[in-house]
Each structure stands twice: as structure tokens, then as C-alpha cells.
Amino acid sequence: xxxxxxxxxxxxxxxxxxxxxxxxxxxxxxxxxxxxxxxxxxxxxxxxxxxxxxxxxxxxxxxxxxxxxxxxxxxxxxxxxxxxxxxxxxxxxxxxxxxxxxxxxxxxxxxxxxxxxxxxxxxxxxxxxxxxxxxxxxxxxxxxxxxxxxxxxxxxxxxxxxxxxxxxxxxxxxxxxxxxxxxxxxxxxxxxxxxxxxxxxxxxxxxxxxxxxxxxxxxxxxxxxxxxxxxxxxxxxxxxxxxxxxxxxxxxxxxxxxxxxxxxxxxxxxxxxxxxxxxxx
Numbered sequence: 001x002x003x004x005x006x007x008x009x010x011x012x013x014x015x016x017x018x019x020x021x022x023x024x025x026x027x028x029x030x031x032x033x034x035x036x037x038x039x040x041x042x043x044x045x046x047x048x049x050x051x052x053x054x055x056x057x058x059x060x061x062x063x064x065x066x067x068x069x070x071x072x073x074x075x076x077x078x079x080x081x082x083x084x085x086x087x088x089x090x091x092x093x094x095x096x097x098x099x100x101x102x103x104x105x106x107x108x109x110x111x112x113x114x115x116x117x118x119x120x121x122x123x124x125x126x127x128x129x130x131x132x133x134x135x136x137x138x139x140x141x142x143x144x145x146x147x148x149x150x151x152x153x154x155x156x157x158x159x160x161x162x163x164x165x166x167x168x169x170x171x172x173x174x175x176x177x178x179x180x181x182x183x184x185x186x187x188x189x190x191x192x193x194x195x196x197x198x199x200x201x202x203x204x205x206x207x208x209x210x211x212x213x214x215x216x217x218x219x220x221x222x223x224x225x226x227x228x229x230x231x232x233x234x235x236x237x238x239x240x241x242x243x244x245x246x247x248x249x250x251x252x253x254x255x256x257x258x259x260x261x262x263x264x265x266x267x268x269x270x271x272x273x274x275x276x277x278x279x280x281x
Contacts, residue, residue, distance in 0.1 A: 012068050012071075014068050014072055015068045015071045015072055015075075018072050018075055018076070019052060019075060022052055022075055022076070022079045023049060023052055025079070025083065026045050026048050026049050026052070026079070026083060027045075027049070029041070029045050029083050029087060030042050030045030030046065030049070033045060033087065041086075041087045044082055044083075044086060044087060045083070045087070047082075048078060048079065048082045048083055051078050051082075052075055052078060052079070054078075055071050055074050055075065056071075059071075059257075063259065063260050064115075064119075064257045064258060064259055064260060065257060065258055065259075065260050066257050067253060067254045067255060067256065067257065068254075069254035069255060070108065070111060070254065070255045070256075070257065073104065073108060073255075074108060077101065077104055077105070077108070080097075080101060081101050084097075085097060085098070085101070091167070092167075098167065098220075098224070099223065099224075099227050102147070102223075102224045102227045102228050102231075103227040103228070103230055103231040104231060105143075105146070105147065105150070105228060105231065106143050106144075106147060106227065106228035106229060106230065106231025106232040106235075107143075107231035107232070107234055107235045107255075108231075108235075108255070109142060109143040109146045109147075109232070110139045110140060110142065110143035110231065110232040110234075110235035110236050110239070111139070111235050111239070111255035111256055112142070112257065113138060113139040113140075113141070113142025113143055114135060114136070114138070114139035114142075114235065114236070114239040114256060115256045115257045115258070116138075116142070117130055117134075117135045117138045117139065118135065118243075118256065118258075119257075119258070119259055132239075132240050132243035132244045133240065135239060135240070135243055136236040136237065136239055136240035137236070139232070139235065139236045139239055140232045140233065140236040143228065143231070143232035143235075143236075144225075144228065144229060144232055147224070147225055147228035147229075147232075148225070150224075151166075151221050151224060151225065153165075154166050154221075155217070155221075158217065166216070166217030166220050166221055167217070167220045168214050168215060168216055168217065168220070169214075169215040169219035169220060170210045170211060170212040170213070170214060170215070171193070171212055171213050171215050171219070172191070172192065172193050172211075172212045172213070173189065173190060173191040173192070173193060173213075174189075174190055174193075174213060174215070175187040175188065175189050175190075176188055176190070190213075193212050193213045194211065194212070195207055195208065195209060195210070195211065195212070196208050196210065196212070196213055196214060235255065238251065238252050239252060239256070242256075
């Protein structure tokens with residue numbers, strides 16, 4: 001057992017160190033939030049504290065090995081999207097923070113989708129042999145599906161819990177058929193918008209002072225899906241080349257989980273498949 005523990009430490013040093021540092025930062029964030037009376041942030045910190053365990057739990061339950069690079073990226077993604085993004089307001093304070101995270105999300109989930117097909121391709125009991133192109137397509141579709149489901153989650157949060165997860169965008173022009181008095185489905189263009197006034201049901205009004213028309217979420221949603229697609233296309237292309245070259249290369253295996261063999265679980269390095277290249281394709 002000691003030898004196995006040492007082997008895990010030496011092969012996953014980066015993951016363990018990242019895990020410890022991030023959990024310490026989460027605890028610190030929770031304590032500071034409690035001291036200033038921000039109990040919502042305390043709740044988020046508690047959730048994130050356990051979310052950081054999710055990659056290792058999935059790895060054990062499914063008997064797969066997450067490459068250190070992928071696991072570190074996933075841990076940092078959880079921390080960046082919640083502790084930095086939500087609690088420390090990076091979504092509004094750091095330009096393009098949300099865009100970067102959605103791009104990484106598309107890349108990582110394409111890798112996970114690719115590995116799911118790869119695992120089925122290698123399984124003796126499953127009659128499935130997809131070509132490299134179809135594996136890349138499935139990986140891309142899997143990543144995009146996760147991206148769409150996330151946008152559904154943001155929309156539900158905004159509608160049900162009065163949030164603003166789908167960040168608004170200030171625009172200076174828009175087109176709308178609702179303004180067509182002839183009702184002939186003609187898009188009427190409104191340009192050079194300098195400001196918008198809101199008139200309430202009691203007759204009172206207020207100027208928003210935003211310097212334009214306030215779009216409520218559609219631009220943010222489409223941008224998120226677009227950059228998610230960019231990340232998905234990048235990894236799907238990498239995965240395609242990886243399979244096409246019969247598993248040669250060092251970059252792709254850093255993001256593709258693999259099924260642990262009996263030799264892996266027994267801790268026998270001589271009969272276990274190599275971690276860098278995974279099983280042979």
C-alpha cells in the first residue's frame with residue numbers, strides 16, 4: 001500500500017498540489033465571507049469544497065484514470081468559475097473571463113466525449129468501431145450538448161431565481177418585426193440608440209443611462225456557444241489526428257481518460273498499459 005501511495009504521489013504530484021492549494025483557498029474564502037456576513041458566498045464555498053472532489057470520485061466509481069493535465073484543468077475550472085467568477089466578481093471585473101471559461105469548457109468536454117467513444121471502441125463486449133472522423137464528430141456533438149444544457153441552466157436561473165447569469169449586452173441598434181405596423185413580417189431597423197427610458201405601470205419613468213439598448217442575454221448566449229464550439233473543434237481535430245496516427249503523440253493523451261486495467265488496479269507497472277499513450281488503437 002505504501003508503494004502504491006508513493007506511485008500515485010510521484011505520478012500525480014501536480015494534481016495533488018493543485019487540489020490542496022485550491023481547497024485551502026476555498027476554505028479561506030468561506031471564512032472571510034462568514035466574517036463579513038456574506039452567507040451566500042459561504043454556501044457557495046461549501047459546495048465548491050466538495051465539487052473539487054468530483055473528478056477523483058468519478059475516476060474511482062467508473063474505474064477510469066483521469067490524466068493529470070485534464071484533472072488539473074477541471075479543478076482550476078471549478079475554482080475559476082465559482083470562487084473567482086461568482087464570489088470575487090471576475091465575471092464583471094475581468095474582461096472576457098466568461099468567454100475564456102466557455103472556451104475551456106468546450107475543449108475539455110470534447111476530450112471527455114472523445115474518450116467515451118474511445119472506451120467503447122476498445123471494449124470487447126461492445127460491437128462498436130467508429131472511424132476517426134465519426135469519433136471526432138461525436139466528441140464535438142457531446143461538447144456542444146453540454147454547452148447548450150449549460151445555457152438552459154443559466155436561462156432557468158434568470159427566470160426562476162431572479163439572477164443575471166445570461167449577462168446583458170448594451171447595443172446601439174437592433175432589428176424587429178414587432179415594430180412593423182403592416183404586420184408583413186418586415187424587420188424594422190432601429191439605429192443610433194443613445195439611451196433607453198423605462199416606463200413603469202404607475203406612469204413613472206427612468207433613464208437607464210447605459211448609452212444604448214439593453215439586450216437581455218441573447219448576445220451572451222450566442223457568444224458562449226460560439227466559443228464553446230471553438231474549443232470543441234480544436235480538441236475534436238486533435239483527437240482525430242491522434243486516432244489517425246494510431247495513438248502516437250503526447251498532447252492528446254494528456255486530456256483523454258482511459259479505463260484502468262486489472263494490472264493498473266493491482267499496481268503492476270510492468271503489465272499495465274502506459275499512462276501517456278493509453279491502450280493501443
